[in-house]
Amino acid sequence: MMDAPGTPAVALRDVTLRLGGRPVLDAVTLAIGACEFVGVLGPNGAGKTTLMRTILGLVQPERGTVQVLGRAAARGNPAVGYMPQSRVALPTTRLTGQQMVAATVRGERLGLPSAGHATRAEVDRVLGLVDARALARRPMAEMSGGERQRVLLAQALVGRPRLLLLDEPLISLDPHHQHDVIALVRHVQLSLGITVLFSAHELNPLLGVLDRVLYLGGGRAALGTVDEVITGPVLSRLYGAEIDVVRLHGRIFVMAGRQEVAHCSHHAGASDDVRV
Amino acid sequence: MFAYDFMQNAFAAAGIVAVLAGVVGYFMVLRGQTFAGHALSHVGFTGATGAVLVGLSPLAGMMGMTVAAGVAMGMLGERLAHRDVAIGIVLSLSLGFGLLFLHFYTAFATQATALLFGNVLAVDAATVWTLLAVGILCLGALGVIMRPLLFASLQPELAEARGVPVRGFGMIFLAVVALATAACAQIVGVLLVFTLMVGPAAAALRVTGSVGRGLLLAAALALAEAWVGIAVAYVTDWPSSFWITALSGAAYLLAVAAVRG
Ligand SMILES: Nc1ncnc2c1ncn2[C@@H]1O[C@H](COP(=O)(O)OP(=O)(O)O)[C@@H](O)[C@H]1O
């Protein structure tokens, strides 16, 4: 089914959302178009995960409306694919990639797990989309971080979603595997013609593929191209502090005073702002 | 040995319980809830001794208590997950109260060993029928929720987003675990339920990467361990619970070694 032209994939109107008393989103209005690749950025705790859970209908805003593909956000919308931030902590099992994805195929239905033809065909299809058919018979526990990410991405593609929410898929991957995951997601997004919201700590690895960025901070949100959003004045407003944006050799560094921000702690150290 | 009624009862009861324990245990291991079974069995001990004190059947007391505790665990949910100390204290308290109830009911001393370590040869025909009913109820309930439960066990947040009532099914599952634990305690005793519920399932999960084959293997292993254990106990006159734990431990070690080697 095609969306009416111009129907945004996600539209927030005047959305205010509070968690534990603090506003995570404060009167935010924005629209994300069909077939866009949007990077969702912002410091830890800015609300990236909460925004995705709101789009999924798992968190209710206090005020305002959330429209997803032209309808009010609601749990169980098969048109929305999701890769959660918290990764599966598989105990010492030999469950294979195939079994992992199969559990997702119409997994909400009552009854016994399905091993039927339709399930196997769907698993094969989504594994093929992410070039992971070779992982079907491998135990998840023995895969590398990048391989596991492929299987989880396949899982998110079950049911042919038209909007894909990927919550920090780059976390704990080395730069090489980060690049692979980004290229893969971009390829899937373009070949299926779907919308992707891709949250990350760091902007630079995503620079080549982003259509637009959605930067969250201080309850506010800024949506636009990299050149529109990643600027001193816009980010200063989001952070509520003086922010400088430094562009160097095609990379962008967001600085508060002499310190680079928007990085997670695994990059701690002064070497951050002298990388080239 | 099948000429004796008590042996027939023992094999029937152990067979029912082993299949139930293997299947339920598979999901316990998958969900990282093996400790729940351990905790519920301790609470069950209080239920069993308390029931005897007021003139009820220990099995009924145990099941009432484990199901109540299982549902309570499900309701506390996440908040309980990392409370090792609180859980440990509740477990000790349960055993402590069980001991107190035994103290008031002095003629009950030999029964204490049976409750703690199991006495499958003392299972009567009525208990076999009760276990059969419990087994059918538990496996039936599990059969109805198995697909979404598997989804929720492997990917809870995605399952929630797809509309699976993750908490509700988690609670139903804990109620099933509670009944299975109480049933299991009839065979190997409160202190050894791990051996039938967790041992075979953990071995199966290490050996096969398929859920279907894993469930069958867990049930088959538990069944083999229980029946062989009772048969060897009959021949050697050592306690059946000892032989079942020995077989369960050996099967698990073999599974670990087989996958490594
Ligand atoms: N369940 C919750 N209860 C209370 N506060 C929460 C809850 N989940 C998240 N928060 C708070 O909401 C804010 C946004 O969190 P989150 O969406 O996880 O941010 P991000 O994904 O950008 O790191 C944080 O300040 C966090 O502490």
Ligand SMILES: [Mg+2]
């Ligand atoms: Mg997050």
